[in-house]
Every structure is written in structure tokens, then in C-alpha cells.
Amino acid sequence: MKNILVCVAWPYANGPLHLGHMAGCYLPPDIFARYHRLKGNKVLMVSGSDMHGTPITVTAQQEGKTPEEVAMHYHAINSKSIEEMGISFDLFSHTHTKEHFESARWILDTLDKAGYIEPRVSEEPYDPVAKQFLPDRYVEGICPHCEYESARGDQCDNCGKTLDSKELKNPRSKLNPDAEIEFRETEHLFFKLSEFRDTLLEWLSSGKEHWRPSVINFTRNWLQEGLIDRPITRDLEWGIDIQREGYEKKRMYVWFEAVMGYYSASLHWAKNQGEPDLWKDWWENDEAEHYYFMAKDNIPFHTIIWPAMLSGCGLHLPHDVPANEYLLLDSTQFSKSRRHAVWIPDYLDRYDPELLRYYLASIMPEQKDANFTWEDYVTRINNELIGNYGNLMHRVISFAHKNFPEGLSSNESTLPSLNDKVKEVHERVQEALEACKFKRALQAIMELSQAGNIELNEVAPWKQVKEDRDACEATLVTFLNLCRSLSVLMTPFLPKSSQKAWEYLNQEGKIDDAGWNSALEFKAEFKLQQPLPLFSKLNMEEILEKEMPPEEENELANVKPEITFDDFKKLDIRIGTVEKVQAHPNADKLWLLDVNFGGPTRRIVTGLRGIYESEDLLGKRIAVLVNLAPAKFRGEESNGMLLAAEGNDVVSLLQPDKEIEDGSEVH
Ligand SMILES: [Zn+2]
Known part of the structure; x- marks a missing residue:
């Protein structure tokens, strides 16, 4: 038995969770934790809301509320989403608790005593109008x-x-956009991160073969660039007061204290259990394994900064940091600020959480970004989850229940090859789950279910029942055992429907307590319950109508006339010919175009890479705004902006429809 700590990145409590959070951060650790609990390991899974970030104080200011009101509001919403999605935290806490404050101060003091904290005077931005x-x-x-x-x-x-x-060039204050920002001297505490570089490089160099290549490479590059000491306090009155003279108006920096939540939540959980020392089973136990789950933007905090703090305090270091790539929505990044998202509370109002768990696990962004679309969601649910898995489960259980209401028994499997397949898949799923390869594990289970469907059609118990009732009974016991194995294997992914299948199969107790190896058992007797289909089919048309954004033309109705003709005349737009297309040396979404306007060519940087191939751009006549001030994009200067139309996932260049000379003006 192993002691496994499952740590999950802390979401900011300034908005609801969306599908991207679920696929990137919450579903993977839940599958992992559920598997290890089934396996009989001792799992502690913790996280909570990050209550103290400036995103929260900014939101509070916009909404005319206190930061605490905003944070508690979203903490409640997100706790509910997490619970309804079946994410099985032992504790989903938040950072505005007494326990967290105490742990954070303990870690700060411990680092301080070890010589890793130092007050330094630095120049910080000051708003002379707001006087802060x-x-x-x-x-x-x-x-x-x-x-x-x-x-x-x-x-x-x-x-x-x-x-x-x-x-920043031309820095402005968010409090007073017209105020001239000054940089004034102020004292802050600094964490001497630079002193941990060698320790961390050494830690990374051994026993990390199981880490995802993207995570280890990113971390190594970051370390090789060198580490800089970071301020751990700042001028803000919302957050953890460090209780030092001169620091009354300063609080602990949120990047420094939020990661400590893994530690404080473990202590908090133990206290809630009435056994305040229980956390030590994970934190003061060299054999324990700590896993940290998050999306890729959070990697440095979990592979460098938090390990440095842990090592400075003599605490347990991470065993693995299986960070995910991003889930995209219709091929673009989810964004709270642009309201480009599918929110979990909205999803849960309309659909079954189990369907989302299946879909997100089947496209999980483990190696590269994945893309969510409603069409793909409906297709995969109907064709894979229901067409393959749900169909096998329901066909077998309902047919057996109908024809053998008094029960069935048979001493051995009629299909040894199917038994071998169960054993082989059980092992493959186990290996994949332990290596945090969730998509691969799910694929293996679906493969087993598919093999079951093929065998079932071949043996055709619906024919057997008329010819040889005993043979049919033996066949059905074989397939009921397959259904039983599948429901155990599926439990980490689909806990609720697996429990339902367990009940239809009339198995004792909760499937969560059945044990991972119970998938390998052979049951000779079944007395079934009347089953209902585990899932209902989705209607593509209905869902697309409900979920697709309103027609673009509505947007035009909201355009306000704000500029005059004189404003428009300031824009100098010219026709030019693309003479050369090169890839930007260090940005994979940018092309460098040399455009001829009838004189020397101009260099324009454009984000069309990935949308237009270079050969499709070469020789094109395009419209370009040429009197835009030059701007640098990752080191390359752009002297103009080309014009293109964008709508329903299509980007289309504006081009003249008649032969016209380079340099012609557009009016
Ligand atoms: Zn930038």
C-alpha cells in the first residue's frame, strides 16, 4: 500500500470554472485518485480556492464589493461545480482560513530561520493621485x-x-489612467530563489524518467536561464498579514502563499478528521508519493518555486507534475475576460456530468492542445460512449434479466479468449493510469468493450436462447462477467454510471469499495435488477441550436457610430503584392511578409501562420494599413497591418477584384 498525495492547482475565486479548467486541472487528478483508492492505496486529494490574488481585488472594485464577498461568492459556486462533476476531493478548502494563515506564517518563518528570506529596498510603481x-x-x-x-x-x-x-513601456495606473506612475523606494521581503538553482538541477537530474517531456524540458530551460530572487510581500491590504513591524500595509504575495495550500489543506483535513497528526502520513513519510496536477501555465510554480520552498523547509518534494496542455474551444483559447467559454454551471444545468467526464477524458490535452466542439461532443457520446460501451452493457444486462428473471449460473467462462483480453486490458489500464496517461487508459477500456460487442454478435445469445437454453445461460454469465469487469475499470472515469451498472448486476456493496482486482474475478451466479440504459442519446440538432452563439449579424446592430469621416481619412490603406514570405524565427504563429507598394518593399508581421500557407500568400494582392506606427513582434519590426475579414471560423484576406497597380489607395 502506498500513501499518495494528490495536489490540484488552486483556481482563482474570481469567476466560475469552465470546461478548460475541468479537462486541464480537475478531471485528471480525480481519475487518478479514484484509481488509487480502488487499488487500496491511501489517497489524500486536496485543493481549494485562491482567494487573495489581485484578479479578485480588481473584480471587487469593478463590482463595488469587498474582495472577501467576491472570493466567497465564487468559492461557493466553484465548490458546487466540483462536487456535481464528481471530483472527489478529500478537502476543497480556500486560502482565507485560519489554518492556511498559520501554515503560511510557519513556512515563512522556517525559510527565514534557514536564511532564505531577506528584506530589500526596491523601486515599485506608485500612483501619486491615489497616494499608494x-x-x-x-x-x-x-x-x-x-x-x-x-x-x-x-x-x-x-x-x-x-x-x-x-x-513596461508607458506604464499606467489602473486606478487612475491619467496618473503619471512614479517608481518610489519601498522595503519588501525577498525569497532567495537563486540559491536553489543547483539543488533543483540535481533533483531534476535523477529519477524523473516518468515525467512528461514537456514539463521536464520547460523546467530545465528555466533553470538554465538562472533564477532570480523574488519579492514575497507587496503593497496590498487583502491577503495574509505577516505580522512584522513596518509591514502593516503589506501582505504576502499570492504566488508565494497559494502553493502552500497543499500543505495547509493537508493539516486542515487532518484536523477535520479529529486526528490532527494524520497529515504526517503523507508529509513526514519518505515513501509517500506527491503528485501535482495543473495546466501548463502553472508549471514553474510547481517544478521550481514550490520545490525550492519545500526544500528550504525540509518538506517532501513532488514525485510527478503531470501538467496538461490547454483545451481550446472551437480552436481558440478559453478566456474569462473575453467570455469565450463553456461554464461548468451552465453545462450542468443542461447535461449529465458523466457525459462530460467521458468526452473530456477521451480528448484530454496530455501531449498537445485539444479542441472542444459541441459537434464532436455529441458525436463521441453517441458513437463511442453509447454506441459501444453503453450499448454492450445494456444489451447484455437487459437480455439476461428478461430471459432469466429467476437468475443465472455457470461455473466457467465460455470464452477463454475474452477472459484473456480482460486480463490484458486490466494490466494496460493500470499501467497507463499509474503513468497519468488517462486518454490511453480510456482507449484500452473502449477496446475491450468493442471486443465484447463483436463476440456478442458472433455468439448471438438471442438465437441460442431458442435452441439451447443452458448454453445461452452460460454465454450470458460470461458476458455479465465482462460487464462487471468493465464497470470496475470504468469507475475512475465514470463513477456514477459504474455504480448504477453495479446495482443492475446486483453486486454487493459500493463499486468504490470493490477493489481494482475485482475486475479479474469470475462470478458464477447472477440475479439481476431491471436495468435502464446507462446513458441517453443526444440530439445533435437540438444541442447545436442551443449552444451555438447567436448569428453574427446581431453584432452589427450593436455597432455605435463613433468615428467621423475625418477620422477615417487618417487611415492610409494601400494595395500591395506579397513578394516574400518567411517564418518568424521565434514565434510559430507569425509570418514575415515583404510587400511591394510600387517602391522598396515593406516588412509586415502577420498572425496568419497556421491559417494561410506561405505558398497561398506569395504573390497575393492585399490591402494594408501603412501609416500604423511600427511595432515589434518578438523582435521583428512590423510596418503596417494587413486587412482580413473574420467570421464563422474563417479568416479571409481582402483583395482588389480588378487589376490595379501596387500602391493604389483604398478609400
Ligand atoms: Zn507580450
Whole structure:
């Protein structure tokens, strides 16, 4: 028996969860935890809401509420979504608890005593109108890497680079957009992260063969670039007060304290159990294995920063950090701010959580980004989950119940090859789940179910029952055992329908307690319950009508006339010919175009890579806004912006429809 700690990234409590969170962060650890519990291992699975980030104070300000009101509101909504999706946390807590505050202060003190904390004076952005220092998200400006205009003081949402407010060009205060930001000296505590570089490199260099290549490569590159010491306090009054003189108006930085939630929630859970030392079974036990689940944007916090803090405190280091790639919605990234998302509460209002668990597990973004579409959702549910698995389960159980209402018995399987297949798949699923390869595990189960369907059609018990009732009974016992094995194997993925199947098969107790190896048992006797289909088919037309966004033409109705003809005249748009197309050396979505306007060519950087092939662009006559100020995109200067139309997933270049010379003006 192993002790396994399942740690799941903490969501910000500033909005509801969407499908991207579910596929990237919550479903994988739940499948993992359920498997290990079935296996008989001692699992503790914890997470909670991150209550203290600036996203929350910003939302609170916008909504005229206190940060605590906003955070508690979304914590309640997200706790409910998590429960309804069947995510089996032992504790889903939040960071605004007494337990978390105490643990966070203990970790800070421990690091301090070990010499890893140091007060330093630094220059921080100050808003002279609001008369206060500005935390990172309260500063916006132009990204020095990609020229994105609304980059924040901590990160650029366009190119993904982490930033420091000082690096932003033309920094502005979110509190007073017209205020000139000043940089003033102030004291903060710093964590000496740089001192952990060698320790972490050494830790990474052994026994990490089971890590995902993307995770280990990302981490190694980050470490090789060198680590910089980071401030762990900031000027904000919402968060954990560190109780030091001079720090009354400063709070612990959220990146520093949120990761401590794994530790504090373990202690909190033990306290709730009435056995306050129980957490030590995972944290003071060298044999315990700690797994951290998250989406890829969170990797450095879990492979570098948190391990550095853990090692500074002498606590247990992660065993694996199986970070996922992203789930896309109709091929673009989910976004809270752009409202481009399918929210979990909306989904749960209309559909069955088990269907979503199946669909997300079947497309899980483990190696690369995956794409959610409603068409694909309906197709996979109807054809795979219901057409293959649900169909086999229902055909076998309902036919057996109808023809043998008094019960069935047979001492051995009539199809040894099917038994061998069960054994082989059981082993493959186990291997895949232990290696956090969830998609592969599900595929193996579906393969077994498919093999069952093929055998069932071959043996055709509906013919046998008329010719040889005893042979039919033996066949059905064989297939009922297959259904029983399948429901055990499926439990980590589909806990509710597996339990239902368990009841139709009239098996004792809860399937959760049956044990992983019970999938290999052979039951000689069955007395069945009247079954209902485990799932109902989805209606494609109905769902598409409900879920597709309203027609684009409605958008035009909302356009307000805001600019004058004189404004329009300021735009200098010209026709040019694309003479050369090159890939951007370090951005895989950008092309570099050399465009001829009747004189020397101009270099334009465009995001059409992945949409237009280079040969489709070469020689094209295009319309370009040429009096746009030059802007750099990942180091390449762009001197204009080409015009294209975008709608219903199509991007289409604007082109003149008659022969016209390069440099012609567009009016
Ligand atoms: Zn950027």
C-alpha cells in the first residue's frame, strides 16, 4: 500500500470554472485518485480556492464589493461545480482560513530561520493621485517583448512572458489612467530563489524518467536561464498579514502563499478528521508519493518555486507534475475576460456530468492542445460512449434479466479468449493510469468493450436462447462477467454510471469499495435488477441550436457610430503584392511578409501562420494599413497591418477584384 498525495492547482475565486479548467486541472487528478483508492492505496486529494490574488481585488472594485464577498461568492459556486462533476476531493478548502494563515506564517518563518528570506529596498510603481503603491495587476502598459498594449505588471497575456512593472513601456495606473506612475523606494521581503538553482538541477537530474517531456524540458530551460530572487510581500491590504513591524500595509504575495495550500489543506483535513497528526502520513513519510496536477501555465510554480520552498523547509518534494496542455474551444483559447467559454454551471444545468467526464477524458490535452466542439461532443457520446460501451452493457444486462428473471449460473467462462483480453486490458489500464496517461487508459477500456460487442454478435445469445437454453445461460454469465469487469475499470472515469451498472448486476456493496482486482474475478451466479440504459442519446440538432452563439449579424446592430469621416481619412490603406514570405524565427504563429507598394518593399508581421500557407500568400494582392506606427513582434519590426475579414471560423484576406497597380489607395 502506498500513501499518495494528490495536489490540484488552486483556481482563482474570481469567476466560475469552465470546461478548460475541468479537462486541464480537475478531471485528471480525480481519475487518478479514484484509481488509487480502488487499488487500496491511501489517497489524500486536496485543493481549494485562491482567494487573495489581485484578479479578485480588481473584480471587487469593478463590482463595488469587498474582495472577501467576491472570493466567497465564487468559492461557493466553484465548490458546487466540483462536487456535481464528481471530483472527489478529500478537502476543497480556500486560502482565507485560519489554518492556511498559520501554515503560511510557519513556512515563512522556517525559510527565514534557514536564511532564505531577506528584506530589500526596491523601486515599485506608485500612483501619486491615489497616494499608494501599485501591485502588479494594477499597472498596465506596452509589452517590451511583443508590443501588446494591455500587458500587465506581472505578465503579458499576448505573448505569455512574465514581466516586471518596470519593463513596461508607458506604464499606467489602473486606478487612475491619467496618473503619471512614479517608481518610489519601498522595503519588501525577498525569497532567495537563486540559491536553489543547483539543488533543483540535481533533483531534476535523477529519477524523473516518468515525467512528461514537456514539463521536464520547460523546467530545465528555466533553470538554465538562472533564477532570480523574488519579492514575497507587496503593497496590498487583502491577503495574509505577516505580522512584522513596518509591514502593516503589506501582505504576502499570492504566488508565494497559494502553493502552500497543499500543505495547509493537508493539516486542515487532518484536523477535520479529529486526528490532527494524520497529515504526517503523507508529509513526514519518505515513501509517500506527491503528485501535482495543473495546466501548463502553472508549471514553474510547481517544478521550481514550490520545490525550492519545500526544500528550504525540509518538506517532501513532488514525485510527478503531470501538467496538461490547454483545451481550446472551437480552436481558440478559453478566456474569462473575453467570455469565450463553456461554464461548468451552465453545462450542468443542461447535461449529465458523466457525459462530460467521458468526452473530456477521451480528448484530454496530455501531449498537445485539444479542441472542444459541441459537434464532436455529441458525436463521441453517441458513437463511442453509447454506441459501444453503453450499448454492450445494456444489451447484455437487459437480455439476461428478461430471459432469466429467476437468475443465472455457470461455473466457467465460455470464452477463454475474452477472459484473456480482460486480463490484458486490466494490466494496460493500470499501467497507463499509474503513468497519468488517462486518454490511453480510456482507449484500452473502449477496446475491450468493442471486443465484447463483436463476440456478442458472433455468439448471438438471442438465437441460442431458442435452441439451447443452458448454453445461452452460460454465454450470458460470461458476458455479465465482462460487464462487471468493465464497470470496475470504468469507475475512475465514470463513477456514477459504474455504480448504477453495479446495482443492475446486483453486486454487493459500493463499486468504490470493490477493489481494482475485482475486475479479474469470475462470478458464477447472477440475479439481476431491471436495468435502464446507462446513458441517453443526444440530439445533435437540438444541442447545436442551443449552444451555438447567436448569428453574427446581431453584432452589427450593436455597432455605435463613433468615428467621423475625418477620422477615417487618417487611415492610409494601400494595395500591395506579397513578394516574400518567411517564418518568424521565434514565434510559430507569425509570418514575415515583404510587400511591394510600387517602391522598396515593406516588412509586415502577420498572425496568419497556421491559417494561410506561405505558398497561398506569395504573390497575393492585399490591402494594408501603412501609416500604423511600427511595432515589434518578438523582435521583428512590423510596418503596417494587413486587412482580413473574420467570421464563422474563417479568416479571409481582402483583395482588389480588378487589376490595379501596387500602391493604389483604398478609400
Ligand atoms: Zn507580450
